[in-house]
Amino acid sequence: MRLFIMLVGVGCIWLTYRVGRDAAGARVGLIAAALLACNGLHVELSQVIRTDMLASFFMLWSSLHAMRAARSGALPDHMRAGMLIGLAGATKWPSLLFMINGAGAIARGWRTSGWRRSLLLLPVLPVVTLVTLLVVSPYLLLDHATVLRDLGGEARPVHPGATGGSFTDNLLWYGRQVLVGGFGVLGACLAAIGLAGLAWRARAFASAALPGALLFLLAIASQSLIWERWAVPILPFLAIGIAAGLEEILRRVKGQWRPATCGLLLAALMLPMTYATISRTRVRAHDTRQLASQWVRSHVPQDASLLIEDASFDLLAHRGPVLFPLGNAGCVDVHQFLKAMPDYQQVGKQRAGKAIVDLGNVEPSLLAGCMADVAIITHYDRYRLEAQRFPQQLAQYDRLMRDSEPLMTFAPQPGRLGGPVVHIVRLRSSASTGRMDILPRR
Numbered sequence: 001m002r003l004f005i006m007l008v009g010v011g012c013i014w015l016t017y018r019v020g021r022d023a024a025g026a027r028v029g030l031i032a033a034a035l036l037a038c039n040g041l042h043v044e045l046s047q048v049i050r051t052d053m054l055a056s057f058f059m060l061w062s063s064l065h066a067m068r069a070a071r072s073g074a075l076p077d078h079m080r081a082g083m084l085i086g087l088a089g090a091t092k093w094p095s096l097l098f099m100i101n102g103a104g105a106i107a108r109g110w111r112t113s114g115w116r117r118s119l120l121l122l123p124v125l126p127v128v129t130l131v132t133l134l135v136v137s138p139y140l141l142l143d144h145a146t147v148l149r150d151l152g153g154e155a156r157p158v159h160p161g162a163t164g165g166s167f168t169d170n171l172l173w174y175g176r177q178v179l180v181g182g183f184g185v186l187g188a189c190l191a192a193i194g195l196a197g198l199a200w201r202a203r204a205f206a207s208a209a210l211p212g213a214l215l216f217l218l219a220i221a222s223q224s225l226i227w228e229r230w231a232v233p234i235l236p237f238l239a240i241g242i243a244a245g246l247e248e249i250l251r252r253v254k255g256q257w258r259p260a261t262c263g264l265l266l267a268a269l270m271l272p273m274t275y276a277t278i279s280r281t282r283v284r285a286h287d288t289r290q291l292a293s294q295w296v297r298s299h300v301p302q303d304a305s306l307l308i309e310d311a312s313f314d315l316l317a318h319r320g321p322v323l324f325p326l327g328n329a330g331c332v333d334v335h336q337f338l339k340a341m342p343d344y345q346q347v348g349k350q351r352a353g354k355a356i357v358d359l360g361n362v363e364p365s366l367l368a369g370c371m372a373d374v375a376i377i378t379h380y381d382r383y384r385l386e387a388q389r390f391p392q393q394l395a396q397y398d399r400l401m402r403d404s405e406p407l408m409t410f411a412p413q414p415g416r417l418g419g420p421v422v423h424i425v426r427l428r429s430s431a432s433t434g435r436m437d438i439l440p441r442r
Contacts, residue, residue, distance in 0.1 A: 001049050008057045009046025013037050015060040016236040022067055023198060023205035024244050031243035036236055038270050039182050040277040045232050055095045056233040058088030066101040066208040070108035082125040086132025097219055098212035099126055108207040157224040158389050160382040164226040171221040178231040179238060184272055187242050194245030213237040279415055288410040288419035292376050295408050300374050307372035309358045309379050323372050325359050327351040330366030360393025371427055381421040403428050
């Protein structure tokens with residue numbers, strides 16, 4: 001599955017070239033594809049199993065056909081764009097916002113196709129989108145109650161480390177994190193120049209590709225939560241804008257100086273991006289939770305019980321009980337839980353209304369069932385940073401930490417070590433604490 005997602009990420013780079021080429025020429029397409037390939041967020045989401053990259057692939061592909069529909073007015077292009085948006089919506093529902101590109105394509109082709117044909121084409125894309133969505137995901141109708149419940153669960157107002165602010169604050173956050181953080185200050189300036197130029201010159205792109213990206217950006221900025229990965233579908237359009245901005249500058253440079261200017265600007269853009277991407281990849285490969293698991297395997301006896309908050313697959317071989325918090329179910333024994341083939345619907349009910357499954361969200365009356373010899377606490381500091389938003393969760397952690405003996409702490413280091421602050425503690429209230437000997441530190 002990770003290999004599949006990686007191939008989808010490569011496909012997004014190829015589609016970025018195609019959209020950029022159709023919008024403003026082959027050089028813009030090539031530069032945009034190169035910029036996307038060097039973007040740290042795009043690289044990261046191309047290496048993990050999430051729906052964001054696949055949805056981005058379908059949205060970008062649909063934009064390519066919507067642009068063609070804007071130029072040709074051909075029925076097959078409208079239908080292909082609709083089918084791809086339906087696939088995108090089945091992957092990640094906000095992708096359906098890209099249906100606005102169909103209206104833009106109709107508006108662009110009004111003069112060439114005539115108003116009667118345009119009116120006949122208007123319902124084609126939304127109808128094909130809906131049919132495709134229901135064909136590939138029929139349980140949207142067959143089990144609509146679950147769909148509504150799950151959508152309600154997704155619309156939570158707060159999440160540790162990801163709670164947003166006002167619409168303007170969120171929009172500025174995405175600008176800083178995704179645009180400036182991903183492409184640099186120079187990239188942000190070129191994107192502004194390039195997108196303004198494309199809006200004026202590349203009418204098919206401006207009417208049948210850019211509206212979907214802009215509406216998607218406004219939609220994620222209007223949410224209560226902010227996630228960097230939500231902006232992945234915007235990255236190709238930013239890369240195309242930067243490439244178009246570079247092209248605008250090159251047009252004003254004399255012919256003999258053009259190659260040198262292009263090379264210098266590309267180096268100024270891509271070298272910092274590449275370095276940041278390599279650094280981001282290195283940090284992601286060295287995580288505090290991995291170090292904590294290694295320490296536990298080296299220092300904690302195999303018959304001791306463990307309490308974990310993250311899905312530490314590298315601790316599944318531990319022979320003693322491994323407990324994991326699951327909301328209203330309290331803490332479950334991981335070995336027994338997995339052996340019984342857990343029912344996902346039941347798991348969803350147990351964590352319903354909980355922003356995240358951790359010790360802070362365990363039903364207080366069931367917290368006693370979470371006592372183990374050693375606990376690996378990974379979410380405590382996230383709640384401490386947002387104490388006013390999560391007073392109840394923080395109070396549970398504080399009680400637990402007061403009744404514990406610290407053994408080891410792993411903290412992230414900028415540019416070297418990623419992950420949260422991890423506390424490994426001995427729980428004094430565990431019945432077996434007195435007979436457990438922690439091996440000497442190495």
